[in-house]
Amino acid sequence: MPELPEVELVTRTLNTLISGRKIVGAKLIREKLAPHHTKAGFTKLIKGSKVNFAHRRGKHILIDLDNDRTLMVHLRMSGRFMLLPEERELPKFTHAIFDLDTGERLVFQDQRHFGFMRVEKTSALPRAKELVSLAPEPFSDEFSLEYFQGVISKSSRSLKEFLLDQTKVLGLGNIYACEAMFLAKVNPRKPAHTVPKRKIELLFMMISQVLNESIRFSKKLRIDPENIDGSYFGGAHGNHWRVYDREGEQCVECGAKIKRIPQGGRSTYFCPHCQR
DNA sequence: ACCCTCACCTGCACGC
DNA sequence: TGCGTGCAGGTGAGGG
Numbered sequence: 001m002p003e004l005p006e007v008e009l010v011t012r013t014l015n016t017l018i019s020g021r022k023i024v025g026a027k028l029i030r031e032k033l034a035p036h037h038t039k040a041g042f043t044k045l046i047k048g049s050k051v052n053f054a055h056r057r058g059k060h061i062l063i064d065l066d067n068d069r070t071l072m073v074h075l076r077m078s079g080r081f082m083l084l085p086e087e088r089e090l091p092k093f094t095h096a097i098f099d100l101d102t103g104e105r106l107v108f109q110d111q112r113h114f115g116f117m118r119v120e121k122t123s124a125l126p127r128a129k130e131l132v133s134l135a136p137e138p139f140s141d142e143f144s145l146e147y148f149q150g151v152i153s154k155s156s157r158s159l160k161e162f163l164l165d166q167t168k169v170l171g172l173g174n175i176y177a178c179e180a181m182f183l184a185k186v187n188p189r190k191p192a193h194t195v196p197k198r199k200i201e202l203l204f205m206m207i208s209q210v211l212n213e214s215i216r217f218s219k220k221l222r223i224d225p226e227n228i229d230g231s232y233f234g235g236a237h238g239n240h241w242r243v244y245d246r247e248g249e250q251c252v253e254c255g256a257k258i259k260r261i262p263q264g265g266r267s268t269y270f271c272p273h274c275q276r
Numbered sequence: 277a278c279c280c281t282c283a284c285c286t287g288c289a290c291g292c
Numbered sequence: 293t294g295c296g297t298g299c300a301g302g303t304g305a306g307g308g
Contacts (some may be wrong), residue, residue, distance in 0.1 A: 032284095045280080076302050078286085093286085112285045114302065157279070166303080167303080173301050207296055231301085244301090267299080 002075050004138070004171030005214035006230030007059045010081065013223045014054040015065065017060060017083055022050045023065070025099035025102055033095045033108070034117040045069055045119040046098070057133045058170045061242040062125065070122045072130060073108070079115030079227030082107045137169040138211055143170070148204045153193050160188035161264045163207075173243045178269045180206040182243045187275050188268045189261070 002010065014161070026046035028039045037045070039179060049065035062070040082091065086103045096108040096117065108115065120128050135151075136142035152170045163169050163177040172180065181188050185204035186195055195203070242252055246269060247260040256273035 006301075074302080076284095077300070078302095110285090111287075112300090112302095114284060116303090155278090161279090164302085175301055176297095 002059065002230040003173030004059060004211055005176075005218055007056055007061060007075065008215055009218040009223070010075070010228055010230045011054050011056045013225070013228050014061070014081060017225055017228075018051045018063075018100065019053045020051065023047060023098050024101050025097070026108075027030050027069050027099075028096045028117075029097065030095040032113070033110070033115060036101075036118050042119065044207070046071065048082055054104070057131050057137070057172075058128060058166055068122045069119050070125055072116075072118045072120055072125075072128065074116040074130070075230070076110075076112070076114035076116065078112040079108065079110040080227070082109055082227060085227040092103075111262060133167045135166060135168050136192070138169070138171045138207065145201060145204050149200055152195060152200055155192035157192055158188060159186060159190050159192045159195060159261055160268050162192035164264070164266075169207065172207065174266055174268075175241065176207075176210045176214070178244045179210045179242055181275060182270060183209065185276075188263065188270050201250050207276075215223075215238040246271065 018190060019188050026043045027036065028034055028042040031039060034042055045156055046065065046069070049067040049069065052064040054061060054063045059074060061075070063073065065071065084105050084107055088105075090097070090107065091109050093109050093111045093113075094107050095110050095113075095115070098106040098108075100106060118128075118129075118130070126133065136147065144229040148169070152162065155162045155165075155168065157165075159181065160177060163172050163180070164174070165267075176247070178188070180203060183206040184199060186199050186203055243258050246258045249258050250256070251258055251271040251274060254271065254273045256271055258269055259272050260267050260269050262268070
């Protein structure tokens with residue numbers, strides 16, 4: 001489910017809950033969750049290590065262990081972690097379990113089976129194929145207006161599809177892409193390279209704004225360790241989307257009806273009057 | 277190198 | 293009630 005702010009929240013929560021903990025047991029239940037490993041190999045790489053800290057790159061969660069290994073995790077649509085008491089029954093769709101020295105279990109649960117894990121040498125992380133072609137982090141200096149102008153002017157895809165391409169712009173998903181385009185008053189259907197310069201600048205600022213405001217919002221939330229799924233925005237923030245999931249409702253700016261159109265097999269929500 | 281479609285899963289909300 | 297359809301906050305493979 002998560003986009004960058006949600007992944008950031010999950011990462012921060014994991015850091016609080018499990019850094020410094022020893023992993024006394026690791027079990028891969030659904031082998032396809034970590035297709036690069038066998039069940040036994042997965043256990044061997046992790047068991048007995050201690051968690052140094054959790055960080056992230058884009059929407060990938062990176063859990064550094066003290067044995068020069070990093071557990072890379074992508075939640076995709078429905079992956080989540082749960083820190084459960086020892087005797088608690090395992091939830092449906094539990095695909096991996098990490099036993100901690102506290103007696104608790106960190107469970108990875110994923111209803112749709114899209115999630116992904118891989119253990120990689122920490123020193124080799126920068127070359128990991130999942131990470132190597134990702135765009136710069138949106139809050140880094142490298143993600144500059146000049147960079148953004150450069151990539152947007154080379155893309156002939158629709159603006160919406162361009163914004164979802166993690167090798168061009170990192171961290172947006174379907175919601176924040178729609179929200180950023182709405183704030184910048186840009187038409188999601190226009191080929192990316194035809195967006196006028198002034199709107200590119202505005203869009204660049206709005207990308208930061210939507211990501212930032214959600215991260216700020218997430219810092220006020222109290223996270224349930226038994227449900228670290230990053231879906232808190234849906235509940236607490238759910239009515240605050242400006243256009244996303246508001247088909248047929250009135251635009252908060254002009255009152256026109258919000259439209260939903262398919263783009264790249266997914267729904268784009270926008271105001272046809274404001275975003276021209 | 278780019279772009280497009282499909283594939284990966286389950287569950288839920290909807291209309292008939 | 294049941295069944296079929298479309299949709300869900302993501303990406304990768306494989307084709308052109």
